[in-house]
Amino acid sequence: MSTLQIISLVALAFCFVMMLGHFVRIIRLGKPKDFSVPSGSVAKGVAYANTVAMMPANKESAYMHLPTYTAGILYHLGTFLSLLLFVLSLFNLNAYYPQWLNLLLAACLLVSGICGIVLLIKRFVNKNLHSLANPDDYLSNLFTTLLHLATVIYLLHGCSCACGCTLAPYIYYITATVLFVYMPFSKLKHLVYYFAARYHLGFFYGWRNVWPPQDK
Numbered sequence: 204m205s206t207l208q209i210i211s212l213v214a215l216a217f218c219f220v221m222m223l224g225h226f227v228r229i230i231r232l233g234k235p236k237d238f239s240v241p242s243g244s245v246a247k248g249v250a251y252a253n254t255v256a257m258m259p260a261n262k263e264s265a266y267m268h269l270p271t272y273t274a275g276i277l278y279h280l281g282t283f284l285s286l287l288l289f290v291l292s293l294f295n296l297n298a299y300y301p302q303w304l305n306l307l308l309a310a311c312l313l314v315s316g317i318c319g320i321v322l323l324i325k326r327f328v329n330k331n332l333h334s335l336a337n338p339d340d341y342l343s344n345l346f347t348t349l350l351h352l353a354t355v356i357y358l359l360h361g362c363s364c365a366c367g368c369t370l371a372p373y374i375y376y377i378t379a380t381v382l383f384v385y386m387p388f389s390k391l392k393h394l395v396y397y398f399a400a401r402y403h404l405g406f407f408y409g410w411r412n413v414w415p416p417q418d419k
Contacts, residue, residue, distance in 0.1 A: 208376060214384050217384065222392060222395050225392055229396070237407070245405065248405040248410065248413075251405060256404075256414065277315050281311065281315020282350075285350050300358075308354075308358050322344060350379060356374055
């Protein structure tokens with residue numbers, strides 16, 4: 204394992220411990236307390252909150268912004284793929300990827316990276332979004348998007364058909380390190396809080412028999 208890999212691994216461990224702290228804090232707060240008489244199923248409400256309720260037609264305004272919603276989905280999928288590839292790279296498993304797989308993964312992450320750039324630009328130019336945004340919104344998007352693009356460069360670095368960039372490993376692992384150190388202090392910690400938020404929503408509306416909606 205190279206020095207760069209070790210540094211980025213330490214950053215990942217730091218991120219994991221900090222995120223675990225957020226998770227423990229949520230668990231210690233306990234379940235929601237509701238003193239009303241339940242009229243529905245909390246389990247069904249939570250299941251609905253994490254599945255059908257996430258569809259654009261069931262969200263408050265996402266159905267009116269389908270291109271942005273789609274870009275957000277692709278962006279999140281690309282982020283999860285980037286994180287998975289990073290873990291695999293620590294074991295040097297990327298050295299065994301066939302060239303076609305490197306190109307396919309790079310193409311997917313290029314698309315998700317472009318989605319991240321588009322979302323970042325939209326936050327800048329859209330007056331409503333800009334008025335609600337703070338510096339962390341921009342930095343979180345920027346660092347995450349840079350990881351997508353750095354992963355593309357790193358994957359292409361392993362392709363004989365591409366011009367090898369000797370700086371690719373440095374760009375890749377430095378970008379990952381910055382992201383992992385920043386993540387626990389930013390909005391990116393919603394990676395943990397998302398599940399608690401959806402559980403609370405599902406609990407509240409499931410308890411009251413609002414979710415899932417009843418057929419009339």
